[in-house]
Amino acid sequence: MLQAIQLQFAYNAHTIFQYPDLACNRDTPLLITGRSGTGKTTLLHLLACLLKPAGGQLLIDGTDTGLLSNSKLDQFRGRHIGIVYQSSHFMSALSILDNILLPRFFSRYTPDTGKALQLAARLQIDHLLHKRPAELSKGEQQRVSIARALINNSQLLLADEPTSSLDDDNAYRVIQLLLEQAAMSHAMLIVVTHDARLKQHFSNLIYLER
Amino acid sequence: MTTKIIFRNLFQHPLSTLLSLLLLTCGTGIISMLLVTRHQLATKMDRELQDIDLVVGAKGSPLQLVLSAVYQLDAPTGNILLKDADRIAALPLVKEAIPLAYGDSYRSYRIVGTDSNYLGKYNCVFSGGRIFNTDMEAVIGSEVAAHTGLKIGDTFAGMHGLSDNGHAHTAFKYRVTGILMENNTVVDKLVLTNVASVWKIHDDGDEEKEITALLIKYRSPQAMISLPRMINETTPMQAAIPQLEIKRLFSLMGVGIKTLQAIAFAIVLLSGLSVFIALYTRLKERKYELALARAMGSSRMLISCLLLCEGLIMVISGFILGIMLSRVGLLYLSKYSRMSVFRISLLPEEWHLLLVTLLLGILAAALPAIQAFRLNISKTLAHE
Known part of the structure; x- marks a missing residue:
């Protein structure tokens, strides 16, 4: 269960964003939409604990993230939150398999190659594991990002504009993939997008307005 | 995984890594050779002087x-x-x-x-x-x-x-x-x-x-x-008076040795600069990767340490290669000259040289490491 209560973010002393309360659990994935400039990415970064809110409370499975110290927050983020970015980025010097395993290293878990192989098979990227990120297509890269986001058995899967540059068919496929993979990993899913096509797939919706 | 990340990154740009390494090897190699030759000559001449007044x-x-x-x-x-x-x-x-x-x-x-x-x-x-x-x-x-x-x-x-x-x-x-x-x-x-x-x-x-x-x-x-x-x-x-004459000889040689040493130190400094430039320019490309690492749970300390280690590994391997170069050089010098100047163990001055190169490595990696420490993850991830 994720709960965000009266989250605020201050760009500077004068511009303060006030976000609506939101909640999400494992059965009801959440879609956050809104036009550009409404602070969608900022909200995603707040939910991902990449930014600290100026006010309000963020509870993730009972943990009040505002009470964590900087280093504890780094660890919490690494262990419990997986993020799929708008465009996929990797450590270009490492192989796909090592990139999938990176979150385990950074959150000081033992590398679990078995789990990585299992995720890769589930996402149909198991034939790419020894390639370099630059050798993959955009679609393949996105699948690798999803595998990387789920490797630590994350409680929360966040996706930033996962379908923005895709045609209808592919957008449909990607959103189904996210819903399906989050369900299989028992992770809460929150998707942030301006893509109106995705609304039909979610019952839990938040529309950001200025 | 730590070593893998460090070494893969060093080999990501083999040419710039090679250049830095080459400069380091030459610089430390020349300095070490000068130090050892001088030391060996001095001890040998001193020993052969025995007690001739x-x-x-x-x-x-x-x-x-x-x-x-x-x-x-x-x-x-x-x-x-x-x-x-x-x-x-x-x-x-x-x-x-x-x-x-x-x-x-x-x-x-x-x-x-x-x-x-x-x-x-x-x-x-x-x-x-x-x-x-x-x-x-x-x-x-x-x-x-x-x-x-x-x-x-x-x-x-x-x-x-x-x-x-x-x-x-x-x-x-x-x-x-x-x-x-x-x-x-x-x-x-x-x-x-x-x-x-x-x-x-x-x-x-x-x-x-x-x-x-x-x-x-x-x-x-x-x-x-x-x-x-x-x-x-x-x-x-x-x-x-032999002691006096030998002292005079070494002070005459000293000018030449000092000049060579200054040149070698300049090479070492240049190599430090090239390590800095390599790390600094790569930092710009790698900013996103570092932000990504932070998002995946890495502490600030860890990514700064990764950069610092890259710099240190460069200078340490440069130093080791330099010492190897100097020993090979000394071996050849001994073979083709009348005086044997070869020695395998490190002189105290060479340990000082190691300290200087380590310091140089830390210095070269310091700015990139500090920037990585201060990296604004959210901003970096939002503006690719």
Whole structure:
């Protein structure tokens, strides 16, 4: 269960964003939409604990993230939150398999190659594991990002504009993939997008307005 | 995984890594070679000086006299009359005076006419045979024995002069009576005989007897003040103080060594700069990767440490390669020169050099590491 209560973010002393309360659990994935400039990415970064809110409370499975110290927050983020970015980025010097395993290293878990192989098979990227990120297509890269986001058995899967540059068919496929993979990993899913096509797939919706 | 990330990143741009490494290797290699050569020369020269307080020989360059009589390196300044030399040797201030008479060589190894005290001075031990007792008997050093293949009982003729192209004194042949054990001094490269043998070969009949030089040890420190002055002012000979001349030689060499050292240090600094530039330019490309690492749970400390380690690994491997280069260089230098300067262990100065390069590595990686520490993850991830 994720709960965000009266989250605020201050760009500077004068511009303060006030976000609506939101909640999400494992059965009801959440879609956050809104036009550009409404602070969608900022909200995603707040939910991902990449930014600290100026006010309000963020509870993730009972943990009040505002009470964590900087280093504890780094660890919490690494262990419990997986993020799929708008465009996929990797450590270009490492192989796909090592990139999938990176979150385990950074959150000081033992590398679990078995789990990585299992995720890769589930996402149909198991034939790419020894390639370099630059050798993959955009679609393949996105699948690798999803595998990387789920490797630590994350409680929360966040996706930033996962379908923005895709045609209808592919957008449909990607959103189904996210819903399906989050369900299989028992992770809460929150998707942030301006893509109106995705609304039909979610019952839990938040529309950001200025 | 840590090492994998560091090394993969270093190999990500092999050319810039190679350039930095090459500069480091050359810089540290040259500095180390200079340090070791200087140190080895100084210790070797010091050891061979033994307790020779004064060298007396014909007038000329005092440095040349010391180099020729003590180190067997330069040509002698000329000869002195035996009676003049005997007068000095008989002075009460002189504890010991060893005569040296040059003139010939065998396969470019010098034949030195002297007495048993010379062997005693260098603590020579016989590996076989005995010392020369009568004229035309010779004791050869270990290197002479090894290179010429002479054995006890063999005879050989000296060549006139100190080079290989003089005429051979075939009328008078030396007989080897003893071979010395290697003791890493000049004696290894000498053929020793008595002074009378040298006279015998060069005897022109009515000439006065001459020797080349006299190695003197004082009886008391008092001699230090009066004896050199007395010899230089009242006799046709000159007295040279080896310690002084060697110091002068090293101060002359010092200018050259300092210049080379300055150049080498400039190379090391340049290499530090190139490590910095490599890390700094890569940081711009890698900002997103570092932000990604932070988003995946890495602490600030860890990614700063990764960058710091990259810099340190560069300078450490550069240093190790540099030392290897210097040792290979020294090995070749020893092979093709008259003095062995090789040593495998590190000098204290080389440990200082390691410290300097480590510091340089830390300095080069510091700014990128600090920037990584301060990285704004959200901003970096939002603006790709």
